[in-house]
Amino acid sequence: MTATAKPLAQDPIAQARRHWDEHGWGDAADGMAAVTAVMRTSQILFTRVETVLKPFGLTFSRFELLALLSFTASGALPMAKAGARLQVHPTSVTNTVDRLEQAGLAERRSHPSDGRTVLVGITPAGRELVPLAAAALNAEVFSRPGFGQQDLTDLTDILTRFRRRAGDFDESAG
Structure with a gap:
């Protein structure tokens, strides 16, 4: 399954790369193509x-x-x-918890020893749903994401190095 109903006749990223070269931006063309390809791939997988x-x-x-x-x-x-841990803004966590609470899958709780801290907890219904949804994701996406095994290894290594250099995490801190 792809994000578009009908494949395009040409690769628009390769086309954009050619335009970058034609407009005198050749020194940035490979980077533009790589970033755009990662973003499009992210959209398809999402x-x-x-x-x-x-x-x-x-x-x-x-x-x-x-x-x-x-x-x-x-x-x-x-x-x-x-x-x-999810690397999202506090507002996003609040909105996500609001939706999960409405669905009966999570709940806010008072912290037992710190009155300023609010806990989010999973409900029994949430606990039942996680393995079902994970099994579906594993079967339909994660077990066959559309990359060969070596590509998966290489891609993960490349993206991990990028994320580390970008300051996404610091292995020495943990």
Whole structure:
């Protein structure tokens, strides 16, 4: 499944790269093509993931939060810590938790020893849903993402190096 109903006759990124060269921006053409290709690939994969999660009433951000909570021993995390682990803005965490609460999949709780901290916890319904949604994602997207095994290894290595250099994480800190 792709994000477009009908494949295009030409690769628009290759076409854009040629235009970059023609306009005298050749020194940036490879970078533009790579960045644009990564962004388009992200759109295609995001669409696939969202399509798989829709029957479960989830978006990827809601699934990510539920999965994160399901991996914790207590089933709960401070909202700020959940946002940091998912690398999203506090407003996004609040909106995601609001939607999960409306669906009965998560709930806000008071922290037992810190009155300023709000915990988000997974409900029994959320715990039941995570493995079902994960199984669907594994079967329909993650087990066959459209890359060969060596490509997956290389791509993960390349993107990990990029993320590290961009300051996305610091392995020496943890």
